[in-house]
Amino acid sequence: MQSLDSFLSDESSFYGDEEQVSEMEDRAAEFDPMHYWRTSHATNLAVIAASQQAATENGTQHTDGAEIIETKSTCRHPHDGHADCYQRTESVASFLNRLPPSTTKASDLGPWIYIANRNFQSLVVPRVRRLVEEGRKLLEEFEEELSEIQEDNKDKSSSAAKSAVTRKINKKRRKLEADLLQVARDTGVITGKWMLFPSEDKLDEIWAAVAGATAKGALGVGAKVATKPDDEVLSRPRLICVYTKDFQDKEDIRRVLLKLVDLGLVSKGRGSSARSIYYKCDAYTHLDIKGGNPWGLKPSMYSSSDILASK
Template identity: 35%
Template structure:
């Protein structure tokens, strides 16, 4: 088979000449501009409309929590903390940060841990059961250490010093275990009288839903026998109690929202949220974590505020 020459490939001379003229007259820049204005086919909508972020709600279907199908105002109207009664079915009122993924409440390990069912929504991979088991074992060692010290011949002041050191060591061990096991949530705790709780909760709820505070927040409903002299508790959860920058950021935002009163009323922070079903263990599981009390730059305080959850 004979090879075709150029004229055979492009056509006759008249066609070739016409093609050359069209190529020479072709304005590349004008063609590009025309394609941008009217491409003749759909172009990828890249960067034209930003993707709507996928929203998350670990409390989906939980009646005492905000639902993505309702506005914040509708939620606040449905569950006003001042007049919503605390019952077995409504132990708290919750709202999540919809921009931060968390494990669905019903799937969390904390649902199998008595006293922890209504704490912060878990992050993926949390090992709450492991931390509870390890934490209680460490507290048992602490208890035995204290018993041994009390039976020693050491002077009382020395006994107390050694017990304090061992208590701090147990605290550190439990927190390190919790952090490694991804049980890392902490909470800022605000105390407000019933007359103020609706207004303060509205501010916290809207800021949480707008991704301005932490991973979630909760407020105590009205107790069965309410004492109007007793404050209600509002908790603002942070993702990682060891992340001082983020803990401080949330505190600063609370201050900007007018919710931190450095002189009149302190605000407290609890690293970790594990609670045991045994009162004595519960106190030790939370107390060693040491609260941060807000005083300009938050600092550690040695004792829990009485009645803290």
């Protein structure tokens, strides 16, 4: 009898096509075994049944399966057991006392303090590595196109010629923006955040308002605040991110903004005294698209003034 190997060539699709292989590699790279043991494994009915049988054989008290599921499911949030995160076993007040952002140093904890809306569970698994790979490729292609356009038109100095070049570049830039957001959707990297920059003297107060509303499920899906840099000499504004579930869901983005207004953290007025805040999709953060970037991309998707002005 011929061995199985004789039927498989190097070009065989036994392992799947290139796209399938790439997707599986991404999933393997992003797999968190500790998260699996805290979530899927803990609530697997076969595991629960085996635990019950073992308890019976060892003479320990029998526990009802529903009680086991309820107990296990309370420990399945990715933030559980992490010192830089709000824990379900503590009150929000205790969390804020434990980790005041104004004095908590990055060297002691890390760069961020996190709190999650534990009522929210995403059904989308983000593939960040794939996003970065495909996104960088698009950015590099745009750079090449930009160089070609500039090279082809370097000797044209008339205003009409310059306007034509600008229109051509802007058209390609709009396509780049659309392509990047499509890659974000395709890879499941769809979260985004409103960004607040409070001064250090107001940081704890503003973070307390954000944290309290987030824990109650009245704001977004989560929030984080930057810890105190070790090399900070002069106090500078600190970043607070208020996350929403989907940068495509403009109604939810607006809802979260209106809640920030209700909390007194964002001005609803206009004029020089009213300071806008901005919303940025996480895909742009992963691709390191900031202000003054070489591609001429606008780093934020929305401003609070634009959202509040729209009906």
